[in-house]
Amino acid sequence: MNNNDITGFIIDCLTDPGNRDKQAALNKWLQDSEENRRLYAEMKQLWQAAAGVPPVPFNVAEGWQELSQHMAPVARVKRMFPRKIVAAAVVLLFLAAGGWWWQNTRNAWITYTTPTSNIDSITLPDGSTIHMKAGTSMAYRKLFKQREVKLLQGEAYFDVVKDPQRQFLVVADRSTVKVLGTAFNLRIDSTFTEVIVFEGSISLQSGGKKLVLNSGSGNLATVGRNDDEIKHPTGNYSNQCAWATNELVFENEEAANVARVLAAHYHIPEIKVVENLRHKRITLRLHNTPQDEALAIFSAVLDQ
Structure with a gap:
C-alpha cells in the first residue's frame, strides 16, 4: 500500500x-x-x-x-x-x-458477525442482549438513541430491556419487528423470515400488513421473502429458542416429540423411545441442564 x-x-x-x-x-x-x-x-x-x-x-x-x-x-x-x-x-x-x-x-452503523463455528452474544448500549448463532451478522447504531438493529443474515435471539419511551426496532430483510421490551427469536432463511416470541409481545410489519404476536400458543410467524405474505401457523414454538435460553419446556407432550427436540438441542443423532412409550404424554422442564443429566431425567419420567 x-x-x-x-x-x-x-x-x-x-x-x-x-x-x-x-x-x-x-x-x-x-x-x-x-x-x-x-x-x-x-x-x-x-x-x-x-x-x-x-x-x-x-x-x-x-x-x-x-x-x-x-x-x-x-x-x-x-x-x-x-x-x-x-x-x-x-x-x-x-x-x-x-x-x-x-x-x-458517531451515529454510523456498526456491523458485527459471529465466528462461523460458535454461538456468540453482544450487549447493546441500552443493555439489551443479542445471542447469535454461528455465521450471523447484525448491525446497530453507535449512539443507539432510536434502539434500531438490522439482522443481516442468520439467526438471533433478542432479550430486550424495557423502555416505555423508546421502541426497539429490528429490521430483517423487508420485515420490521417493533417491541418495547420482550424476548424473541428472529431468523432469516433463503425463502422467508421467521420470528418466535418467547416472552411478552411484538408487532410484525411487512408489505403494509401487521400482526401482533404473543408468547405461548401461536407465538410464531413467517414472512415470505418474495411476496411479503405473513403466515401465522398455530402451535407453541418456544423450544426453538432453547439454543439461546438453554430452557426446554414440555407440557403434556408425546415422548417421541420430546425425544426429537432433545436430540436436536443436544446434537444427538437420535434418542430412541420404545414403541409402547412413544405416545406417552409427559411434562418436563429443563434449564441449563447438561446432556447426561437431561437424558437421565427424560428416562426417569418415561419409566414413571
Whole structure:
C-alpha cells in the first residue's frame, strides 16, 4: 500500500473498532513489521489528539494549531517527518470534510458477525442482549438513541430491556419487528423470515400488513421473502429458542416429540423411545441442564 492507502486503512480501523474483520486485518498488518507498528502508534496519537478539537463549525487553521500543540511534546526532532505531515493533513481533511468527524460517524452503523463455528452474544448500549448463532451478522447504531438493529443474515435471539419511551426496532430483510421490551427469536432463511416470541409481545410489519404476536400458543410467524405474505401457523414454538435460553419446556407432550427436540438441542443423532412409550404424554422442564443429566431425567419420567 502507498502512504495514502495506509493512512486511509488506519483511519478506517480507528473509526470502526467493533468490526472484527477490520481489526483482524489491522493486527495482521501490525505484525508484519516494526515500521508498521510505529506508524500506527503515530496515527493513533494524532487521532486521539484530534478528539480535543471543538465540534462544527470546524476551523482548519485552529485545528492545525490544536494538533501542533498536541504533537509538540511528542516530536523529538526539529522537524516533522513528511509521513507525519501527510498523516496529520489527512486527519485534518477528514475532520474538515464533514465539519468534524464525529458528526458524520458517531451515529454510523456498526456491523458485527459471529465466528462461523460458535454461538456468540453482544450487549447493546441500552443493555439489551443479542445471542447469535454461528455465521450471523447484525448491525446497530453507535449512539443507539432510536434502539434500531438490522439482522443481516442468520439467526438471533433478542432479550430486550424495557423502555416505555423508546421502541426497539429490528429490521430483517423487508420485515420490521417493533417491541418495547420482550424476548424473541428472529431468523432469516433463503425463502422467508421467521420470528418466535418467547416472552411478552411484538408487532410484525411487512408489505403494509401487521400482526401482533404473543408468547405461548401461536407465538410464531413467517414472512415470505418474495411476496411479503405473513403466515401465522398455530402451535407453541418456544423450544426453538432453547439454543439461546438453554430452557426446554414440555407440557403434556408425546415422548417421541420430546425425544426429537432433545436430540436436536443436544446434537444427538437420535434418542430412541420404545414403541409402547412413544405416545406417552409427559411434562418436563429443563434449564441449563447438561446432556447426561437431561437424558437421565427424560428416562426417569418415561419409566414413571
